[in-house]
Every structure is written in C-alpha cells, then in structure tokens.
Amino acid sequence: MAAISVAGKAARPTTHEGRLWRKVRQNLTAHGFLFGALLCFGFFTWYPMVREVVMSFQKTKRGKTSWVGLDNIDQLLQDPAFWQAWRNTLLFTLLALVLGFAVPFFVAVLLNELRHAKSYLRILVYLPVMMPPVASVLLFKYFYDPDFGLFNSILRALHLPTSAWLNSPDTAMLSVVIASTWMNMGGATLIYLAALQGIPGELYEAAELDGAGLWRRVWHVTIPQTRLILSLLLLLQVVATMQVFVEPFLLTGGNGPQGSTTTVVYLVYQYAFNFNNYGAASALGLIMLVVLAGFSALYVRLSRKAD
C-alpha cells in the first residue's frame, strides 16, 4: 500500500526518526478526531459506570460520604416495595412479551401475505412509535377513564361488563401493558417483516409439494427461518421492558393503586429523587444490571452467530 503522507516535512520517508515522527503525528491527528466523543463517553458513560458501583457501597449523610459495605443492599431487601417492584416488573415483562412479542409477529406475518396497501399498513403500525410519549400516554389515560372513557363506552355499547382499568390493582398493570404495546409494537413488527421477506420462497414451495398445510408451513418454514431474529428480539425486549418507566409514571403516577404498577426503575427514581438516597438507588441499579447482564450476554452471543 502506498505510504500515507501527511503534508510538509513529515512526508519525506527518510530516517528512522522521520518515520517515528510521522507515526506520532498520525496518531495525534487520529486522537484529535476522537477527542470530542472520548470526552463525552468519559464524562457521561464510563465515569458514571464506575461511580454507580462505588456509590452502591456508600452512603451520603449531610454532605458526608462514608463506606457502608452491603448496608444499601440490606436496606433494599428489607423494603417491601423492593419485592413488589420486582414482582410488578416481572409481571409487566411477562405480559409485554405475550402481547408485545406475539402480536407484532402475527401482524408481520399478516402484512407479509397481503399484496395490497402494504406501505399504508406499514406506516400505520409505525405511527405511534413516532408520537411523543406524553401524547400517547395521556390519550390512553382518557380512553381508560372509567366514566367517560372510550373503552368503557364501547364495552357498554356492546353490553359487556366495564372495567376500572387503571383504578384497580387487578387491572392497572395490564392497562399499562396495553398502552405500551400500542406505543411500541411498530418497531418489532417492521423488523419481523424484514426477516420474513428474507425467507426464500422455494422453501414454502417445497413444503407445499410435500403436502404441508398452512399451519405446518408456518411451523416448519416460517418459524425456523426467523428463529434467530425472534430470539434476538425476545432478549432485546426483555432488557427493554424490564426498564419500563415512562408508561407507569405517566399513567398511574408511578405507584398505581396499592403499588400495583411500581416498577424497579420507578423505585430507583423514588430512592434517588424523592428520598435523596443515592446509595440505595445505585445499589438497586446494580442489582438490575446483574439481572439484565445475563440477557445481554446471551444477546451478544446470538448476534455474533447472526453475523
């Protein structure tokens, strides 16, 4: 390869010193280009990562910081809200997977079969993703209103029993999940759709010649062919849904009736910004990190395979 020359004296590839100087200069230029991004990463992700771990083992009282070992974790384990937040978060994740994983897959398969109105339908599915979360969430809050809300009006018109939606501890979390699915399903649907379009048509033809009906074709061709993307998205969704914050925060003020929608991230928020207990908030974040690390590691392994 031709020598990459930097203008001026350094261009003369003569002595050993000249080469060294050129290398130094090249590196200085390169690191100059990296400087801004490095600074931002340093300040806003790398340093906070270290600080998160350090703060988990510290307590700050009246401006004085001291090491407290595992006290923060101890405090969390004794807080009933901690256990409830984890239960709620797992429930949310489970419901969000049933709805937010299965529904987009079904919709993607359906869209892939339709030969008309493709772009229109695709735009519609993705439309809610582009709305500011406050707009979507407050919209659903109006729909959920037990008295004049749209949902209960429809149920009444159909002579079906109405629901208290967000106002009852039994249905609050489900209501949050429904709103969240509406808001977010567009992304997953389009990714599935891209995966479905990559399936070679001959596979379906061959299966049909072998006498496979519609369901067997779904089971033996569609699902195996998209398995990798399905499992990647599943992991991604677990990691994303376990961090849910905005939907419960805006729909139910965070806690919901009898704490039924308190999620782990909301509890982190409460510890940090309502109780000013940064130590416990960090410890809770660290626990979350450990729980999610397993899923992230699995995701990285699978996505290497996908490349």
Added chain:
Amino acid sequence: MDEPLTRTLISQTQLDRPRGRLLYRTVLVLTVAGFTVVFLGPLYWLVTGGLKSTAEVIQNPPTLFPAELHPDTYATAWRQLGMGRLLFNTLYYAFGALALQLLFDVAAAYALSKLRPVLGNLILGMMLATLMIPAAVLIVPQYLTVLDLPLLHVNLVNTPWAIWLPTVANAFNIFLLKRFFDSIPEDLMAAAAIDGASPFRALCSIVLPMSRPILGVVSIFAVVNVWKDFLWPMLVQPDPANQTLNIGIKSLSMGVPQNVIIAALAIASVPTVVFFLIFQRNIMSGLTSGGLKG
C-alpha cells in the same frame, strides 16, 4: 407502489382460486379497517377532541364528530401552555444534539475506521460495552455527574449542554457509522493521501459525500430520540422556561380543561408525525438495517 411478488406462505395459485380470492379480499378489508381504527383512530380522536367543547369532551357516550367546532381551543392551548416556548426548546435540544452527534460521532467513527490510532480497537470495544449497560442503571450517577462535572466542576443542569453532550456518547451511532466507513475502499483514501489531502480533507471530500444514506439514518434517530425522551429532560431541565414539550405538557396539564390539553397533545404530535410521513422510507430502511442491534 407495491413491491414485486415473491413467494410467501400462501401461493399465488391458492389466491387465484375463487375461494382463495374471496378469503383474501375479506382479510385485506378487515386488516385495513382494523389497522385504521386501531392506529389512526386515536389520532383522529386527538385532533377532533381538541375541536370539541369542554362539555362535549367528557360527554358519555363520546361523540364521533364534534357537535360544534371550537378551533379556538387550539389557540387557547397554544397560549395557556406556552406551546411556542416548549416547541422551540424541544427543537433547540433536538437539533443541537443532532449537530454535536454529527460532528463528534462522525469524527470518531472516521478516526476508528480510517486513521486507526493506537488503542483504537480497545476504545471501540469500551464504547460498544456501554451498549450492554441498561440505560436506566446509569440515570443516577449520570445525573450527579451533570450536577457537578468532574475536574471542571461545572453544573450543567438547566443548560442545553446537559441534554446535548450525553447524546454524543452513543456507541450505536459510532458503530453504525464506522461499519459504513469501513466499506469505503482503502484505495480511494490512499489516492487522496498521495494527492496531498489531509485527513480532514479526505473526510470532507470522500467519506462524507459517500455516506449520505447512513448520515440520514443517524440524523433522523438523533432528532427523534431527543423528541421522545422523557426522564432525562425532566431531571436536568427543572426550570419551566427550559422544559421540553413532553415535560411541559405533563407538568402544566393540572387544572386545565380537558379539551385544551387534548388540543395541546395534538399540537405536540404534529411535528414528529409529519416528520415521519416525510422521511418514512429512510426511517423504515434504517430500522431494518440497523434497528436490530439497537
């Protein structure tokens, strides 16, 4: 505008049979109708809700069409919630973040891809490692960092930098850009170097013009991310004068008549929805090319 047919789950011959055709028509009509109601219906409700009178909005059962039009509700919402201010703030944050991301992330990706400095791979690895950290975990230490920036001891709260600078630390952008830059032939870079072009010149006259598609994708997502963010701007912009649409509407919505809030929500949704309709092709392709690894 439909794409060429490829064989899918159901074959063309199956569809061409009379029964298949009937079934297909039914499913198509049901899907189009269902999707329109489910995804467009709420938006329709939002826009018309803002046109209804206060009494009509909370009327039971709700009306499909406003009985009488009150377009002045939009004007009231605009004035009463200070929407102009909120809209301006959001735009300012979004496009400032976009400018900084384009500047620093492109430079970093270019350095990692083409200039290959010492420790480049380690730096890239450390950047990519941040993708594994759930964003929610870092909220607290990040907030404390912004409150008192280490070494410099500046407080960024209530300044736009608190929103702009953290968006630069986006490993996904850098990864996406670097992968694209990697595909630009090394011979072109070498030729430019022989012609005496500095690295900066090569970036501007070779790399950037060739990278338009990826720059478009990165830009769209940069703007949309800031537009949709909630928790971070709520923490770092406590002053009502600096708030974004999301936070402003939420905090000002107490005690305001419902039709006014609905009108405000409609106003807040218009920019991103219109933006989406204009750029939908780019957004969709960006989503399927890079979205998976996000």
